[in-house]
Amino acid sequence: MGKRTLLAPLAGVRILGVECGGGGWVVSAAGPGHGTCPACGTPSRSRHSTYLRRLQDLPSQGARVTVQIRTARLRCRNPGCDRQVFAEPLLGVAEPRLRRTRHLADLALLLGHHVGGRPAEQVLARLGMPISDDTVLRWLRRFAGQDIASPVRVLGIDDWAWRKGRTYGTIMVDLERRAVVDLLPHRSSAGTADWLQGHPEVEVISRDRHGLYAEGARAGAPQARQVADRFHLIQNLRERIEQQLSRLGRPLRAGARPQQR
Ligand SMILES: [Zn+2]
Known part of the structure; x- marks a missing residue:
């Protein structure tokens, strides 16, 4: 079985390896290496630097799964744009600045919406997805009405x-x-x-x-x-x-x- 088939799909992200460690699974991955500038919408493939983004994902067999994505900082090549560098967006994988994958955030939002913050925290912890009630409630406020x-x-x-x-x-x-x-x-x-x-x-x-x-x-x-x-x-x-x-x-x-x- 290939590495990809063990995991929920992460759009545009290349899976490089899977290791067991720290009481769970650690998945190494790399971002797509391109994106559009959030300020002016100009596409870019010009890499400035990279950093590691750590995202908590859905658990596997009750064990915690962390995805470590090598993420690019890209240069905006539009001379008229004030934004010189931006992080490549991981569209459909994780919202900017969130430390959880979209899969996990969606599930936490669904639970928080139906039962409230504290019960959602308890159910999520039992399923191997520790997320505090404050985080669930913050997300609910952030995403309510977004679409x-x-x-x-x-x-x-x-x-x-x-x-x-x-x-x-x-x-x-x-x-x-x-x-x-x-x-x-x-x-x-x-x-x-x-x-x-x-x-x-x-x-x-x-x-x-x-x-x-x-x-x-x-x-x-x-x-x-x-x-x-x-x-x-x-x-x-x-x-x-x-x-x-x-x-x-x-x-x-x-x-x-x-x-x-
Ligand atoms: Zn720009």
């Missing part, structure tokens, strides 16, 4: 645990594209209204049935139609049924609660 260029027509608003059960923020989701648009560090009607005032294109807002998001939506987006989301509708209905049943002395069996999507 959204077009306006949001149907918006979902919900609260979201920065740290499970402790600090709550607000998550804004484009329900048509099923993508996170923004994460607000607070949960308030004024903050929600502020955000909505910057998005007059929103036509429909799906939110929980009561409280501050309804108020924020009324103040910040009077043009939008508000709808209660399905999960919260079912949860509300369930609470009402539970109250009635317990008044009748017949509480609902434990564990039969609705699950959030």
Whole structure:
């Protein structure tokens, strides 16, 4: 089996060797040796120097995998450009300045998005991918809305645990594209209204049935139609049924609660 087939593919990166050491695998690799200047967009193959970029990757059989990529600093040959030297971008492999591969960052983002920072940290550590909850949350903020260029027509608003059960923020989701648009560090009607005032294109807002998001939506987006989301509708209905049943002395069996999507 070749070296490449042991590893998740890293676009444009040449794998030079794989060694066992330091409690995991170390993969030696080299970058593509070319790139375009981030300031002016001029392509370059003119190497100025190199440095080693160390990236944590997805684990192999539970063991930590570190990819060491010999990365080039390239000269910008455009005489009109202020940028003389830039690091070759590792497109699709790792974001600039991150110390993890895109594979790993995507997985951490997905987990952080669904369960919150602290539980994501625990699951990732158990799977051989130690990443702190602070890092997961920082990435979520950095990447939220990154790919959204077009306006949001149907918006979902919900609260979201920065740290499970402790600090709550607000998550804004484009329900048509099923993508996170923004994460607000607070949960308030004024903050929600502020955000909505910057998005007059929103036509429909799906939110929980009561409280501050309804108020924020009324103040910040009077043009939008508000709808209660399905999960919260079912949860509300369930609470009402539970109250009635317990008044009748017949509480609902434990564990039969609705699950959030
Ligand atoms: Zn340039």
